[in-house]
Amino acid sequence: MIRIVLLALALALPAWAQEGQFLSEQQAPGAVFPDADHFDRQDVESTPELRERMTHQLDGTQTSMWEERYAVFTASRGGTSVGRAVVVEEIGKHRPITFVVGLKPDRSVQDVAVMAYREAYGGEVRTTRFLRQYQGKTPADSLRSGSEIKNIAGATLSVDAASRAVRKAQALAAALDEKGRSDGRVAGVTR
Numbered sequence: 777m778i779r780i781v782l783l784a785l786a787l788a789l790p791a792w793a794q795e796g797q798f799l800s801e802q803q804a805p806g807a808v809f810p811d812a813d814h815f816d817r818q819d820v821e822s823t824p825e826l827r828e829r830m831t832h833q834l835d836g837t838q839t840s841m842w843e844e845r846y847a848v849f850t851a852s853r854g855g856t857s858v859g860r861a862v863v864v865e866e867i868g869k870h871r872p873i874t875f876v877v878g879l880k881p882d883r884s885v886q887d888v889a890v891m892a893y894r895e896a897y898g899g900e901v902r903t904t905r906f907l908r909q910y911q912g913k914t915p916a917d918s919l920r921s922g923s924e925i926k927n928i929a930g931a932t933l934s935v936d937a938a939s940r941a942v943r944k945a946q947a948l949a950a951a952l953d954e955k956g957r958s959d960g961r962v963a964g965v966t967r
Contacts, residue, residue, distance in 0.1 A: 796893060796899075797891070798891060798893070800891075801891075804889065807876060807887070808877065808888065809858060812851035812852060814853075816850045818847075818850070820845060820846045820847075822841065826951055827841050829950075829951035829955065831947075832951075833947035837943045840865070840866055841944075843865060847862075849861040851878070857881065858880070858881075858886075859878055860878070864877065866937040866938070866941040868898060869895055871894035872892075874891040874892040875889065875890055876889050876891055879945060883946050884913065888910045889902075889907065890902035890907075890938075893934075897931065898931030898934035900928045907938070909924075909926060910925075915947075925938075
């Protein structure tokens with residue numbers, strides 16, 4: 777009987793090990809900008825206007841936009857902005873995966889980290905080895921799995937979710953920059 781229980785636990789362990797909360801919102805910006813010495817948080821309301829601007833920036837990439845708000849952290853070092861850390865979610869196979877995407881001022885990727893993974897399989901997308909592929913990627917890069925982004929066997933949907941999350945964060949940053957230029961402020965932002 778004990779052997780059966782141990783065998784069942786051993787078979788279930790890999791699935792349990794996939795899921796988890798790995799970074800809090802407070803820890804997230806430091807994970808993608810470890811050299812920053814200050815973070816200013818903004819909560820950006822997901823208004824219809826913002827979603828429209830993001831959709832325009834996405835140029836055909838289909839991302840989810842169910843978030844009611846986005847946590848956006850301006851990262852700085854020595855008083856100079858080094859970029860933004862943007863918290864976004866994308867659906868994996870069945871459940872959302874929460875990412876933090878660090879973007880340099882030109883919207884190229886500084887780094888990406890998985891904050892929460894809720895699927896039974898595919899958690900390999902949270903490894904540094906996988907996520908470092910996004911470093912330096914610009915909004916002009918396709919981020920297609922199998923070409924620019926190496927796929928993970930058995931985790932194709934999670935890989936695609938990571939690419940959509942990066943795209944969404946870049947689109948959000950572009951939409952905020954566009955809105956800020958058009959009226960001298962960022963609409964929908966509360967501090």
